[in-house]
Amino acid sequence: MMELTEEIRAVIDKTTAAMKLGEGEYIAPADGLVHCRKCGAPRQTVIRSPFGGYIAPRCVCPCQQEKERRRREAEERRQRMERIRRRKAQGLQDRYLYGYTFAHDNGEKPVMAKAHAYVNHWPQAFKKNIGLLLFGDVGTGKSFLAGCIANALLERDVPVLMTNFPTILARLCGTFGEDRTAFLNSLGDYDLLIIDDLGAERNTEYALEQMFSIIDSRYRCKKPLIVTTNLKLDELKHPPDLAHARIYDRILERCAPILFAGKNFREDNAASTKAAARRIVSPDNQKN
Ligand SMILES: [Zn+2]
Incomplete structure (x- = not known):
C-alpha cells in the first residue's frame, strides 16, 4: 500500500x-x-x-480468497466424480463388472497381488506400454482380476474400456467407411483396453481380420492392452494358422503372461451358493 x-x-x-x-x-x-x-x-x-492520478478499486481479502479456493476445489471434485461415473458407464459395458473390485476379493488368490501391483505401477505401465495376458483354466478368476484393475483405474480417473470381441464384432457388423474408422479410433481414446475372453468368438475370416485390426491399432498407438483367455500359452505360441499367428504375436509382444492355475473359483462359488441354498430351505432354519 x-x-x-x-x-x-x-x-x-x-x-x-x-x-x-x-x-x-x-x-x-x-x-x-x-x-x-x-x-x-x-x-x-x-x-x-x-x-493519471489514482483509483481505489475493490480487492479480495484472504477469507474471500480461501472461500473462492474451496469453491473451486469442490467444483473440481464434483466434475471429477461426474467424469468417473460417466467413464464407468462407458467403460464397463456389462453390469456385473461393477462388482469386480478389490473390495470384493476374498484374499484367497495370491495372483491378485499382481493386479494390485499393476494398478500401483500404472503410470509406468502406461508409459512403457506394458499390458497383461491372463491365461489359464476356465473359472480361475481371470476376468475378475481384469475387472478389479478396470474398476481401480476408473476410480483414479483413468479411461478404461473392458469389452470382448463378440461385442466389438457386433458393433462393427454393418459399419463401414467413416463410421467404422471413428469406432476403431474411439478404442484408442482409452488409456487401457481390456479384451475379455479372447478365443471364445467365432473364428471366421472376417472376425479374425477385425480382431487383428483392433489389436494392431492398439499396438501402433502404443497404449496398453490386457487380454484374458482360456487358451493355453502353448496354443498362443503355436497358433493353427497365419491369421491367428499375427494376432497372438502382437499380444505376446506387449502383454506379460500371467498363468492362472489350480482351483476353479466358479465351482467354489457354485458350491457356496448350493450350501447357502441348502441352509435357506432346510427346516432347521425356519425358527430363525
Ligand atoms: Zn476477510
Whole structure:
C-alpha cells in the first residue's frame, strides 16, 4: 500500500462514498478503505490510474480468497466424480463388472497381488506400454482380476474400456467407411483396453481380420492392452494358422503372461451358493 497522501485520501473517500458496503464490511477510519470484519484485511486498494492520478478499486481479502479456493476445489471434485461415473458407464459395458473390485476379493488368490501391483505401477505401465495376458483354466478368476484393475483405474480417473470381441464384432457388423474408422479410433481414446475372453468368438475370416485390426491399432498407438483367455500359452505360441499367428504375436509382444492355475473359483462359488441354498430351505432354519 502506497503512502497515504492527502490526494490519495481524497480519492479513497470519494470512491467509498459511492460504494455499497456488503455484509461484514466496514470503512476503517485510519485509511478510509473498505475492510473485512472477519479477517480485518482491506477489500479495497489504491493504485495509480493509467490515465493519471489514482483509483481505489475493490480487492479480495484472504477469507474471500480461501472461500473462492474451496469453491473451486469442490467444483473440481464434483466434475471429477461426474467424469468417473460417466467413464464407468462407458467403460464397463456389462453390469456385473461393477462388482469386480478389490473390495470384493476374498484374499484367497495370491495372483491378485499382481493386479494390485499393476494398478500401483500404472503410470509406468502406461508409459512403457506394458499390458497383461491372463491365461489359464476356465473359472480361475481371470476376468475378475481384469475387472478389479478396470474398476481401480476408473476410480483414479483413468479411461478404461473392458469389452470382448463378440461385442466389438457386433458393433462393427454393418459399419463401414467413416463410421467404422471413428469406432476403431474411439478404442484408442482409452488409456487401457481390456479384451475379455479372447478365443471364445467365432473364428471366421472376417472376425479374425477385425480382431487383428483392433489389436494392431492398439499396438501402433502404443497404449496398453490386457487380454484374458482360456487358451493355453502353448496354443498362443503355436497358433493353427497365419491369421491367428499375427494376432497372438502382437499380444505376446506387449502383454506379460500371467498363468492362472489350480482351483476353479466358479465351482467354489457354485458350491457356496448350493450350501447357502441348502441352509435357506432346510427346516432347521425356519425358527430363525
Ligand atoms: Zn476477510
